[in-house]
Amino acid sequence: SQQGEEDPQALSIQEGENATMNCSYKTSINNLQWYRQNSGRGLVHLILIRSNEREKHSGRLRVTLDTSKKSSSLLITASRAADTASYFCATRNTGTASKLTFGTGTRLQVTL
Amino acid sequence: NAGVTQTPKFQVLKTGQSMTLQCAQDMNHEYMSWYRQDPGMGLRLIHYSVGAGITDQGEVPNGYNVSRSTTEDFPLRLLSAAPSQTSVYFCASSRQGAHGYTFGSGTRLTVV
Numbered sequence: 519s520q521q522g523e524e525d526p527q528a529l530s531i532q533e534g535e536n537a538t539m540n541c542s543y544k545t546s547i548n549n550l551q552w553y554r555q556n557s558g559r560g561l562v563h564l565i566l567i568r569s570n571e572r573e574k575h576s577g578r579l580r581v582t583l584d585t586s587k588k589s590s591s592l593l594i595t596a597s598r599a600a601d602t603a604s605y606f607c608a609t610r611n612t613g614t615a616s617k618l619t620f621g622t623g624t625r626l627q628v629t630l
Numbered sequence: 631n632a633g634v635t636q637t638p639k640f641q642v643l644k645t646g647q648s649m650t651l652q653c654a655q656d657m658n659h660e661y662m663s664w665y666r667q668d669p670g671m672g673l674r675l676i677h678y679s680v681g682a683g684i685t686d687q688g689e690v691p692n693g694y695n696v697s698r699s700t701t702e703d704f705p706l707r708l709l710s711a712a713p714s715q716t717s718v719y720f721c722a723s724s725r726q727g728a729h730g731y732t733f734g735s736g737t738r739l740t741v742v
Contacts, residue, residue: 549728560634560720561673563730606672610728616661616680617688618724618731622672 522550522607522621530627537594539624541607542587548610550583551618552592555604564592564605569612597628632656636721636734643711643741651706651737653721661724662704663688663731664696666717673720679704680726711741 525540541550549568553561567574567583567590574581580593594601606623610616637652655662663678665688675688677696685696693715695707704723708715718738722731 551730553730553733560733560735561722561731563732566728566730568728608673616726617675617678618663618722619675619689620665620673622670 522609522619524605524607524621524624526624527622528625528627530629531597533597533599533628533630535597537597537601537626537628539592539605539607539626541590541592541621543590543607543609543621544588545609546612547585548612550581550590551608551610552579552581552590553606553608553620555606555623557603561606594626597626599628599630602626602628634721634723634732634734636719636737638737639735640738641740643708643739645711645713645741647711649708649711651708651719651721651739653704653706653734654702655704655721655723655732656702657723657725657732658701659723659732660701660726661731662698663722664694664704664706665720665722666690666715667720667736668717676706676719708739713741715739716741 522543551566552564555561578595604623608620634655664676665673679685679698721734724731
């Protein structure tokens with residue numbers, strides 16, 4: 519079964535706006551990761567946040583993690599048309615550190 | 631570095647045929663995994679490996695076999711193809727520990 523569930527399923531914004539995507543998961547984790555997938559391509563790793571971290575930044579990306587609520591959010595600031603893609607959260611669960619379990623993804627459309 | 635290489639990129643099979651999807655990585659990664667991606671369902675884990683000679687089942691292993699005789703290669707075998715196995719298949723690899731996965735570009739398989 520899927521571990522993570524992303525919300526919303528689809529998001530449409532204009533260039534320059536911020537995009538926020540949320541991920542909820544079910545069990546205890548070692549870390550949570552976010553990936554991007556452009557249409558018809560493989561996934562690209564964006565950022566990893568460990569279970570003992572609450573916030574992490576990478577360029578225009580900001581990830582937060584709330585282990586008490588079993589949720590994470592990905593914020594993309596000042597979105598660009600090139601950010602149009604699907605975004606997935608994935609978890610490495612406690613006790614199964616080699617397995618990465620994905621959510622169903624958020625489709626982001628950034629228009630000019 | 632080539633990263634993760636998957637072959638073939640496209641394949642059409644008839645029901646009942648068998649085939650092997652190839653996956654090779656040149657990054658000396660310990661962990662390797664196979665996923666399938668179907669519309670609206672995100673990525674589902676088929677099989678994974680933590681090192682040469684060690685494999686384990688993921689969420690949807692039925693109808694697939696894997697082996698890991700070397701660190702570099704992790705082939706996925708479809709034993710008797712069924713239309714339900716029509717999907718896009720991704721291979722991915724990672725170092726041990728808290729690291730993201732590197733994905734291949736995928737194999738689009740159609741079973742008729």
